[in-house]
Amino acid sequence: MPPKMTPVEAALAGLWLMLPALVPNSAAVLLGGGRPIDFGRSWRGRRILGDGKTWRGFTGGAGCGIIVGLVQIAAADLGSFGEMWAFGEWPSALTIVVCLGLGSMLGDSMGSFIKRRLGVGRGKRAPGLDQYNFVIGAVVLVAIFNYNWFQTHYIEGVAIWSLVALLVVVPALHRGINVIGYRLGRKDVPW
Numbered sequence: 001m002p003p004k005m006t007p008v009e010a011a012l013a014g015l016w017l018m019l020p021a022l023v024p025n026s027a028a029v030l031l032g033g034g035r036p037i038d039f040g041r042s043w044r045g046r047r048i049l050g051d052g053k054t055w056r057g058f059t060g061g062a063g064c065g066i067i068v069g070l071v072q073i074a075a076a077d078l079g080s081f082g083e084m085w086a087f088g089e090w091p092s093a094l095t096i097v098v099c100l101g102l103g104s105m106l107g108d109s110m111g112s113f114i115k116r117r118l119g120v121g122r123g124k125r126a127p128g129l130d131q132y133n134f135v136i137g138a139v140v141l142v143a144i145f146n147y148n149w150f151q152t153h154y155i156e157g158v159a160i161w162s163l164v165a166l167l168v169v170v171p172a173l174h175r176g177i178n179v180i181g182y183r184l185g186r187k188d189v190p191w
């Protein structure tokens with residue numbers, strides 16, 4: 001790890017690298033619709049995931065996140081970014097980007113699964129879960145497939161500020177984006 005990195009730099013690098021997991025949420029709102037992932041089926045009297053989770057939203061969201069990650073990999077190569085600002089060597093960089101994009105949408109679906117089990121209807125608020133579900137999914141998947149990368153970029157030393165920044169910035173970002181989605185008429189509620 002570069003010893004001269006400040007906490008602010010580390011935090012910005014961590015947010016930059018989490019972009020492939022942050023983009024899918026908004027992309028799913030824009031691209032979603034059509035057949036629900038659970039095909040309308042219920043479990044124990046409640047929808048498995050609900051109408052808010054569609055195949056188009058899931059694949060479009062994850063796909064957009066992965067594309068953003070590929071652009072970041074190319075940018076890091078061209079600009080010879082420092083180690084802390086990059087996903088690392090090919091092909092493990094691709095694994096990380098796929099984990100972030102896919103994990104984000106898996107976490108989002110898992111969040112809805114939990115909401116339905118708790119009896120919280122589609123689009124109804126579940127504070128905490130709504131804001132963090134996708135980050136948790138992305139982090140879990142990355143940690144499973146490349147714990148070493150996750151540790152050097154989000155846990156070890158000054159990198160812990162990346163994790164702190166995520167916890168603070170993600171709810172604000174989530175709120176901001178959803179207000180925009182609401183104003184654009186893409187969302188029924190501003191959360």
Ligand code: CTP
Binds near residue numbers: 051057108115123124
């Ligand atoms: N969306 C989608 N497919 C996904 C995720 C999201 O089509 N896999 C679209 C849906 O139109 C959804 C909107 O994005 O209504 C907002 O996403 P989200 O807030 O995650 O869903 P909610 O409708 O709030 O449903 P839930 O209560 O299950 O979170």
Ligand code: MG
Binds near residue numbers: 123124130
């Ligand atoms: Mg919602």
